Amino acid sequence: MSVVWKIALRNLREHRVKTLIIGMIITLGIAVLVVGNSLMDTAAEGIRRTYTSSYTGDFMVTGVHRGSLTLFGMQDIDSFDAVIPEIPSFDEVVAFAEQHPEVVATSPQAAGLAMVDYEENRSYMQLFGIDPAAYQRMFPESIEILEGRFLAPGEEGILLNAQTAFELERNRALPLEPGELVLLTGMNELSGVKVREVPVRGIFRFRYSNPQLDMVSLIDIGNVRSLAGMNLAKVNEAELSEEEAALFDVTDADALFGGEDELSSDEDALFGTELIESVDVVSGESLDESLVFTPMEPSAPQRSDEASNAWHFLLVDVRDGADPARVAADFQRFFSERGIAATTSDWLSGAGALAGLAHGMKSMFNIVILVIAVVGIIIIMNTLVISVTERITEIGTMRALGAQKRFVRRMIACETLITSGVFGLLGVAVGCILLWVLNATGLEAPNVFFEILFGGKVLHPVPSVGAILTSLGVVVVIGLIASVYPTSIALKIKPVKAMQGS
Amino acid sequence: MAIVAVEDVKKVYPLGKTEVHAVKGVSFAIDKGEFVAIVGPSGSGKSTILNLIGCIDTPTSGTVRIDGVATSSLKDRALTRLRHEALGFIFQSFNLIPVLNVYENIEFPLLLGKSTTNKAETREWLEYLVRAVGLEAFRKHKPSELSGGQRQRVAIARALAGRPKIVLADEPTANLDSETGKSIIELMRSMNEELKTTFIFSTHDGQIMEAADRLIRLHDGRIAESASTEQEAHAESGAEATP
Numbered sequence: 001m002s003v004v005w006k007i008a009l010r011n012l013r014e015h016r017v018k019t020l021i022i023g024m025i026i027t028l029g030i031a032v033l034v035v036g037n038s039l040m041d042t043a044a045e046g047i048r049r050t051y052t053s054s055y056t057g058d059f060m061v062t063g064v065h066r067g068s069l070t071l072f073g074m075q076d077i078d079s080f081d082a083v084i085p086e087i088p089s090f091d092e093v094v095a096f097a098e099q100h101p102e103v104v105a106t107s108p109q110a111a112g113l114a115m116v117d118y119e120e121n122r123s124y125m126q127l128f129g130i131d132p133a134a135y136q137r138m139f140p141e142s143i144e145i146l147e148g149r150f151l152a153p154g155e156e157g158i159l160l161n162a163q164t165a166f167e168l169e170r171n172r173a174l175p176l177e178p179g180e181l182v183l184l185t186g187m188n189e190l191s192g193v194k195v196r197e198v199p200v201r202g203i204f205r206f207r208y209s210n211p212q213l214d215m216v217s218l219i220d221i222g223n224v225r226s227l228a229g230m231n232l233a234k235v236n237e238a239e240l241s242e243e244e245a246a247l248f249d250v251t252d253a254d255a256l257f258g259g260e261d262e263l264s265s266d267e268d269a270l271f272g273t274e275l276i277e278s279v280d281v282v283s284g285e286s287l288d289e290s291l292v293f294t295p296m297e298p299s300a301p302q303r304s305d306e307a308s309n310a311w312h313f314l315l316v317d318v319r320d321g322a323d324p325a326r327v328a329a330d331f332q333r334f335f336s337e338r339g340i341a342a343t344t345s346d347w348l349s350g351a352g353a354l355a356g357l358a359h360g361m362k363s364m365f366n367i368v369i370l371v372i373a374v375v376g377i378i379i380i381m382n383t384l385v386i387s388v389t390e391r392i393t394e395i396g397t398m399r400a401l402g403a404q405k406r407f408v409r410r411m412i413a414c415e416t417l418i419t420s421g422v423f424g425l426l427g428v429a430v431g432c433i434l435l436w437v438l439n440a441t442g443l444e445a446p447n448v449f450f451e452i453l454f455g456g457k458v459l460h461p462v463p464s465v466g467a468i469l470t471s472l473g474v475v476v477v478i479g480l481i482a483s484v485y486p487t488s489i490a491l492k493i494k495p496v497k498a499m500q501g502s
Numbered sequence: 503m504a505i506v507a508v509e510d511v512k513k514v515y516p517l518g519k520t521e522v523h524a525v526k527g528v529s530f531a532i533d534k535g536e537f538v539a540i541v542g543p544s545g546s547g548k549s550t551i552l553n554l555i556g557c558i559d560t561p562t563s564g565t566v567r568i569d570g571v572a573t574s575s576l577k578d579r580a581l582t583r584l585r586h587e588a589l590g591f592i593f594q595s596f597n598l599i600p601v602l603n604v605y606e607n608i609e610f611p612l613l614l615g616k617s618t619t620n621k622a623e624t625r626e627w628l629e630y631l632v633r634a635v636g637l638e639a640f641r642k643h644k645p646s647e648l649s650g651g652q653r654q655r656v657a658i659a660r661a662l663a664g665r666p667k668i669v670l671a672d673e674p675t676a677n678l679d680s681e682t683g684k685s686i687i688e689l690m691r692s693m694n695e696e697l698k699t700t701f702i703f704s705t706h707d708g709q710i711m712e713a714a715d716r717l718i719r720l721h722d723g724r725i726a727e728s729a730s731t732e733q734e735a736h737a738e739s740g741a742e743a744t745p
Binding site (some may be wrong): 012 | 558593601611
C-alpha cells in the first residue's frame with residue numbers, strides 16, 4: 001500500500017471521533033439521497049408508465065400552437081380559454097403514423113369543457129372526445145366500467161366519470177342509470193354557448209386517477225366537436241337585428257337592467273320568451289344542425305369543410321424499446337417536408353398540470369439535496385480544516401524531509417476520498433435497506449397530493465441505479481469540494497514550521 | 503570543496519511595522535564529514551542559519567551553497583528535491599509521524615522519491631539503521647509508545663535513511679535528560695565517523711560542543727568566532743596558564 005494511503009487511513013483511524021462525525025453526516029446524507037431519489041424515480045416511472053399506458057401514449061401530435069397545450073386544453077393563464085388548434089391534414093398524418101414501423105397504435109382525441117345538468121344537479125367536467133375503437137385498442141386497461149358499457153363505434157353518448165356521476169346523484173333517491181339523458185352546456189369562442197342532450201352509456205373510473213382525471217368523461221367525438229365549436233369555421237362579420245343591436249349598444253347599467261319601475265318589463269325583455277325560445281336543445285338525431293344558442297354572435301356560423309375529421313390530438317404509442325423522441329422527430333420531419341402546421345409533444349407536456357407537478361417534485365427534491373450538500377460540504381470542510389491545522393508540524397516535517405506539495409495534496413485527497421467512499425457506500429447500503437423495507441411494506445399515500453406524487457395510492461419504491469450512481473457522484477464531488485480549502489491551507493504550510501515544534 | 507558555504511548571508515524578518523535582523527552578514531564554510539556545532543545564546547541566529555542551510559528558509563541577501571548549488575536560485579520544487587536528496591533533519595521535538603511505526607518512520611524519506619536501490623538492499627539498509635540506533639525490539643512501535651531518547655534515535659535513523667550528505671540537527675538533545683543526550687551524541691558521532699556524513703548542530707548543549715570538531719559561535723546575528731574545539735581547548739589552557 002502506498003505511504004499516502006497508509007498515512008491517510010491511519011490518520012482517519014487515529015482521529016476516529018472526527019471521522020465518525022463526518023462519516024455519519026455522509027452516511028445520513030447519502031441514505032436520504034438514495035431513498036429520496038429512488039422514491040422520485042419510482043414515482044416518476046410510475047407516473048410515466050401510468051400516463052403513457054392510460055392517457056397520453058408516448059407522444060402526441062397537435063396543431064401548431066403557442067403556450068402549453070395539454071390533453072385538457074391550453075394550460076397557460078393568458079391562453080386558458082384559447083381555441084385548441086386542430087390537426088391539419090389529419091388523414092395524411094394518420095397515414096404517416098400507420099406506416100411508421102415503430103408506431104404500434106394511435107388514438108385521435110379532442111378536448112372540451114362542459115357544464116353537465118341532470119335534473120336539479122349540476123357539475124362541471126372535462127370532456128375527452130374519442131374514437132371508441134381506437135381508444136380501446138390503445139388504452140385497453142385504462143378504465144374500469146362500473147355501470148353500463150363502453151361507447152360503441154360511431155355511437156352518440158357519454159361515458160360519465162364515477163366522480164361526476166356521484167355529484168349528479170346528490171340528493172336523489174335513485175342513482176343515475178345508463179340510458180338516461182344529461183344536458184351538456186359548452187361555451188367557446190367560435191360558436192358561443194352550445195347545449196346538447198346526450199345519453200349516458202356507462203359510468204366508469206380511470207384505474208389510475210388523480211383529481212384532474214376524476215373530472216374527465218369520455219364522449220363521442222361528434223358531441224365534443226359541437227360543444228367545442230370544432231365543426232364550425234370562424235364566423236365572419238355578425239349581422240345583428242335592430243333589436244339585438246340595441247341590446248349591445250346599451251352601456252348604461254340602469255338602462256340595461258332598469259330601475260325599479262322598469263324591472264319587470266326589462267326582465268321580460270332580457271330573460272323572457274323571446275331569447276329563451278331561441279335555445280334549441282338538440283338530440284343526437286339532429287347532430288349536424290348543431291347551432292343552438294349564440295347570444296354573442298347571433299348570425300349562423302359557417303360549417304367547416306374539415307368538420308368530420310377535426311381532432312385536437314393524435315396520441316401515438318411506439319413499440320417497446322423504441323425511442324419516442326426519435327419517432328417524434330420523424331413526425332416533425334414529415335410535417336416540415338409536407339408543410340403541415342402540426343407538431344409533436346412528449347407525454348409529459350400532454351399529461352397536464354398535476355402530472356407535471358409530480359414530475360417537477362424531483363427538481364424541488366434536488367434543490368433540497370443541493371442545500372444538504374452545501375451544509376455537508378461546510379461541515380466536512382470545517383472538520384478537515386481543523387484536522388489540517390492540528391497537523392501543521394507534521395505536514396511541515398513531511399515537507400522538510402522532501403515531500404513535494406503534490407504528496408500533501410494527495411494525502412488530504414485520499415483522506416477525503418476514503419471517508420466519502422466508505423461512508424458513501426455505507427449510506428447507499430443503508431438507503432437500499434430502507435428501500436427494501438419500504439418496498440415490502442409499501443408506502444401508502446396519506447392524501448391526494450401524495451397520490452399524485454406517487455402515481456397511485458401505494459408506492460413500492462425500488463433502488464434506482466441512477467439514484468445510486470448520482471449519490472456516489474455527489475459524495476465524491478462533496479468530498480473533493482470540501483477538501484479544496486483545507487488542501488490550500490496545507491499547501492501553504494512551509495517546511496520551516498517543522499522547526500517550530502509540536 | 504566545502505559541502506556547505508554560507509557567504510555574507512543576511513536574514514530580515516518583518517515583525518509588524520518593524521524588522522528583525524536575525525542574521526547580519528554571516529560567512530563560513532563546512533567541509534564534508536565535519537561534526538560542527540553552531541552555538542550561541544537564544545536569539546543569536548543559530549536556528550535561522552540552520553534553516554537557511556536546510557533550504558527550509560531563504561536568505562534576504564547573500565548566498566548559501568549546498569554541495570556547490572546556490573539555493574537562492576531554486577524554486578520550491580527544486581529546493582524540496584535538494585532537501586530530499588542531500589539533507590537529513592533531526593528536530594528538537596523529534597517530529598516523528600505519529601501514525602507510522604518505528605520502521606515506517608525511518609523508511610518514510612525513501613518513499614518520497616524514486617528509489618535508486620532495489621528493495622532487498624533498501625530493506626537491508628533500513629534494518630542496519632534500526633540496529634544501529636538500538637531499536638530492533640521496537641520496530642513495530644508507534645512514536646507514542648517510545649521514550650524521548652528512543653524517539654530521537656528514530657529521528658536520527660530517519661535523517662540518515664536517504665544517505666544524505668548533510669544532517670542538520672536543531673537542539674537534538676534539548677528535550678532529553680543528560681544521560682540519554684550523551685548516548686544520542688555518541689550515536690551521531692559514530693554515524694558521522696562510520697558513514698562520513700556531515701553533521702551540523704545548533705545547540706546550547708555543552709556535551710555536543712565537546713563532541714564537535716568545530717564550533718561556530720554566533721552573537722547577535724554575527725559570527726563571534728569560529729574555531730576547532732582543539733583550538734578552543736588550547737586557548738582555554740593558555741588562559742589558565744596565564745598568571
